[in-house]
Amino acid sequence: MMKIDSVKDLKNLRDKLKSAENLKKATVMVKVSMSTCGIASGARETMDYFINELDNKAIDASVIKTGCMGYCYAEPTIELSKPGKEPVIFGYVDTKRAQEIIDKYIVADEELVGIIPLNFETVN
Amino acid sequence: MAKLKKQIRIALRNCGFINPENIDEYIARDGYMALGKVLETMSPEETIEEIKKSGLRGRGGGGFPTGLKWELTRKVDAEQKYVVCNADEGDPGAFMDRSILEGDPHSVIEAMAINAFCTGASKGLVYIRAEYPLAIERLKIALKQAREYGFLGNNIFGSNFSFDIEIRYGAGAFVCGEETALIHSMEGLRGEPGVKPPFPSEKGYQGMPTNVNNVETYANIPVIILEGADWFNKIGTEKSKGTKVFALAGKVNNVGLVEVPMGITLREVIFDIGGGIKDGKKFKAVQTGGPSGGCLTEAHLDTPIDYDNLINAGSMMGSGGMIVMDEDDCMVSMAKFYLDFTVEESCGKCAPCRIGNKRLYELLDKITEGKGTDEDLFKLRNLATVIKDTSLCGLGQTSPNPVLSTMDNFPEEYEAHVKDSKCFAGQCKALMQYIIEEDACTGCTLCVRVCPVDAISGERKMAHFINQDTCIKCGACMEKCKFGAIYIG
Ligand SMILES: Cc1cc2nc3c(=O)[nH]c(=O)nc-3n(C[C@H](O)[C@H](O)[C@H](O)COP(=O)(O)O)c2cc1C
Ligand code: SF4
Ligand code: SF4
Numbered sequence: 001m002m003k004i005d006s007v008k009d010l011k012n013l014r015d016k017l018k019s020a021e022n023l024k025k026a027t028v029m030v031k032v033s034m035s036t037c038g039i040a041s042g043a044r045e046t047m048d049y050f051i052n053e054l055d056n057k058a059i060d061a062s063v064i065k066t067g068c069m070g071y072c073y074a075e076p077t078i079e080l081s082k083p084g085k086e087p088v089i090f091g092y093v094d095t096k097r098a099q100e101i102i103d104k105y106i107v108a109d110e111e112l113v114g115i116i117p118l119n120f121e122t123v124n
Numbered sequence: 125m126a127k128l129k130k131q132i133r134i135a136l137r138n139c140g141f142i143n144p145e146n147i148d149e150y151i152a153r154d155g156y157m158a159l160g161k162v163l164e165t166m167s168p169e170e171t172i173e174e175i176k177k178s179g180l181r182g183r184g185g186g187g188f189p190t191g192l193k194w195e196l197t198r199k200v201d202a203e204q205k206y207v208v209c210n211a212d213e214g215d216p217g218a219f220m221d222r223s224i225l226e227g228d229p230h231s232v233i234e235a236m237a238i239n240a241f242c243t244g245a246s247k248g249l250v251y252i253r254a255e256y257p258l259a260i261e262r263l264k265i266a267l268k269q270a271r272e273y274g275f276l277g278n279n280i281f282g283s284n285f286s287f288d289i290e291i292r293y294g295a296g297a298f299v300c301g302e303e304t305a306l307i308h309s310m311e312g313l314r315g316e317p318g319v320k321p322p323f324p325s326e327k328g329y330q331g332m333p334t335n336v337n338n339v340e341t342y343a344n345i346p347v348i349i350l351e352g353a354d355w356f357n358k359i360g361t362e363k364s365k366g367t368k369v370f371a372l373a374g375k376v377n378n379v380g381l382v383e384v385p386m387g388i389t390l391r392e393v394i395f396d397i398g399g400g401i402k403d404g405k406k407f408k409a410v411q412t413g414g415p416s417g418g419c420l421t422e423a424h425l426d427t428p429i430d431y432d433n434l435i436n437a438g439s440m441m442g443s444g445g446m447i448v449m450d451e452d453d454c455m456v457s458m459a460k461f462y463l464d465f466t467v468e469e470s471c472g473k474c475a476p477c478r479i480g481n482k483r484l485y486e487l488l489d490k491i492t493e494g495k496g497t498d499e500d501l502f503k504l505r506n507l508a509t510v511i512k513d514t515s516l517c518g519l520g521q522t523s524p525n526p527v528l529s530t531m532d533n534f535p536e537e538y539e540a541h542v543k544d545s546k547c548f549a550g551q552c553k554a555l556m557q558y559i560i561e562e563d564a565c566t567g568c569t570l571c572v573r574v575c576p577v578d579a580i581s582g583e584r585k586m587a588h589f590i591n592q593d594t595c596i597k598c599g600a601c602m603e604k605c606k607f608g609a610i611y612i613g
Contacts, residue, residue, distance in 0.1 A: 002273075004156070004274050005274070005282040006160070007157070010151070010157060011157075014154065014155075017148050031141070033140055035226040035227055035258065036226065036259075037219070037223075039258070065143055066139070066141060067142075067228060068140060068223040068226065069140030070136065070223075070383075071378070073378050073380055120133050121131065122132075123134055
């Protein structure tokens with residue numbers, strides 16, 4: 001890995017990483033909250049399920065683990081983004097719910113009830 | 125919609141958005157840009173000035189101005205200085221520091237490097253409890269990746285500033301979160317607090333100047349550097365700037381982590397963000413500041429939350445635990461719960477805390493058993509005040525707070541326990557009575573058969589009654605009765 005020797009280097013790297021991330025936005029992205037609370041509620045199973053199912057169905061997607069989003073009451077939680085759409089948050093995502101989300105929200109492109117409204121603003 | 129967005133995420137800005145095990149995702153969100161900016165364009169003095177101007181105060185409980193602490197450490201002349209991250213988080217019910225380390229470890233690493241540059245330290249230590257294995261693992265990965273890019277190590281950003289971080293493990297003692305005890309623990313000594321002054325900023329780890337800050341305090345730093353102090357200090361109240369992360373727990377619908385601007389009211393946090401009280405019950409109180417804090421009531425719901433208002437209301441900000449209680453919670457039992465915790469966690473160094481808290485606990489226990497007297501209420505208050513005044517460290521100085529604040533806010537509840545042997549919330553078992561409603565009782569004798577201690581007597585087909593002296597309050601009879609004839613009085 002290259003050493004970063006200046007802010008200029010860092011900016012270049014950041015811009016490169018950002019455009020790579022934008023490319024990812026052209027596909028389905030599933031972020032699974034994987035902190036202690038999420039894992040304790042079964043987030044690891046949920047994540048594995050998404051990886052396998054999306055792979056089985058040959059859906060171009062990335063499944064990413066993240067930290068806690070703060071919706072502890074609704075763990076496991078995921079943030080799901082589809083190309084051209086605002087990301088949405090689902091709670092209580094066990095494997096059954098995951099299947100439903102894949103079939104209905106991702107594949108059939110239907111609306112799904114039970115989306116948790118984003119209740120905060122972030123700085124970036 | 126506007127109503128829902130009561131939260132502003134600064135410390136939690138990346139939690140839930142990036143993969144904490146991949147430094148590139150942090151960099152894509154301007155990670156390490158603040159460190160670069162400081163090293164390339166700012167002097168330590170200018171940086172400290174910026175932090176001072178932001179108004180940031182310590183999020184670990186005390187609320188000490190962060191910029192001032194850095195300046196104090198900087199001013200001491202020494203060959204070696206240290207910066208420490210306090211990730212002990214011992215307050216029961218609090219988990220915001222863990223979430224930050226698990227969700228965004230790089231923000232803490234970056235801030236520690238900035239702190240070291242400002243104070244003149246070359247070594248950083250993260251003191252984290254061994255009970256946080258996932259946070260430790262992610263922190264280790266993050267440290268490794270930061271070294272690979274050269275954000276830690278020698279000549280960071282091509283400057284002559286060198287810095288690295290090591291992890292130190294705590295065994296999970298509440299008192300080790302106190303900064304002097306924490307330093308002793310890192311030195312391999314007993315985790316007992318020492319006398320201040322000298323403060324760690326003068327004489328800390330290995331006798332060298334040491335700047336101790338909390339995880340959440342650190343997580344704010346990169347944003348302040350990048351967005352500017354003037355951006356930050358517009359959020360919050362006059363004396364408390366920015367946001368605070370709370371771990372909302374207890375009888376609220378939406379248990380979880382929230383980050384809200386200082387100055388928000390408890391009502392907004394509990395009812396708008398927290399979704400109100402579970403099962404439509406009535407709000408009774410909220411405990412902030414954990415075992416060191418106090419309870420706040422209905423009367424405080426519209427008080428803007430900041431360091432000073434909470435202290436004036438008889439509680440404190442603490443590290444950010446917020447436990448909501450409803451009508452089924454007994455305030456005497458609640459105070460007893462926290463005292464139980466303090467008795468366990470006192471290091472035992474000084475008598476008022478070691479012995480006094482135990483006595484406080486016993487008095488509370490006596491009251492919940494229905495054996496308290498008026499004199500006990502007087503003793504309780506008296507002893508609580510003495511412990512506060514004569515303990516060495518913050519643990520003992522604040523441990524009676526839950527007792528005092530519940531006595532102040534719910535005097536009638538203490539009186540009822542003592543004078544009428546009644547617990548309004550129905551939580552104190554010893555004060556409950558299972559009573560058979562004569563008119564409703566058909567004399568089916570079912571209860572007689574389930575009672576484990578033969579406390580129930582009566583003729584077949586006639587009303588039964590319960591001998592209160594024998595009854596052990598197991599509730600089996602009430603559960604079995606098909607006619608709803610048994611109630612708690
Ligand atoms: C009994 C006791 C426990 C404490 N526990 C913690 C803790 O778990 N985490 C923490 O950051 N500060 C804790 N503190 C406060 C620390 O002593 C210290 O003030 C703090 O780490 C300073 O960082 P800050 O200025 O960034 O808040 C505790 C204090 C006392 C008296
Ligand atoms: S007040 Fe309690 S915890 Fe603090 S030093 Fe004294 S005995 Fe130890
Ligand atoms: S509560 Fe238990 S012990 Fe008391 S009368 Fe009923 S069954 Fe017997």
